[in-house]
Amino acid sequence: MDFVQQNMMWVMLAAISGGMLLLQTLRGGGDNISVADATLKLNREDALIIDVRETHEWDRGHIPNARHIALGQIGKRIQEIEKFKSRPVIVVCASGNRSSSACGTLKRAGFEQVFNLAGGIGAWSEANLPVTTKH
Template sequence: MDFLQQNWYWAALAALSGTWLMVDMIRNRGDKSQLSPIEATLLVNREDAVIIDVREQGEYAQGHIPNARHIPLGELERRSKEMDKYKSHPVILCCATGSRSNTAIKQLRQAGFEKLYNLRGGMMEWQKAGQPVSKKRK
């Protein structure tokens, strides 16, 4: 009990972060567009999904999902014509943590793309799950 009294701020921080994680998990539970690394792999294998990496060149060069196409988020709108052939294909977007790819999904949805998915947790989760990483240019 003395420990909690002396370190109440750590206990409060732990409770707050745990609550935030639970709220986030509940909020995303019904969102079918958020894929785990395993779900993304299954979608690629079963439905020939296309993976688009929206990170910057330096990040992409350090390692990316094998066969991922590289289109940085800042170039997405300008390079949308080269992606038109994927409008009815499943498209998985990824970045470092899943944040930029969420932004990319919003842009592509406005451009008429139908089947858009976000790699939840981005490359961080991909690597944590032990999935393969390539350094080859695509």
């Protein structure tokens, strides 16, 4: 008990971290996928990439052939991608947080294979994979 009292800040930080991880799990976000596994899904299974970043982020560079649907619009624009429900869908944002939320939305809409790109566009760029500014 003395340990808890003396380290209250650390105990609270650990509890909050655990709660956030639990919340993300309960929200039903997609499985995290590495950049290497994402490229395999793109090449072998014709995966669809959805970039949920804001327009100004998208304009600075995105994965070639990705579809841009900002996170705030994913629920309204789901009909545009319904034909891809049985294909793998890889969702990307800047770091992997917003895309996790979008993954949950897609899973609830009936998409079968939804993946969250771990590390987001930053991890993609760090792997020296192509990025484009073309629309």
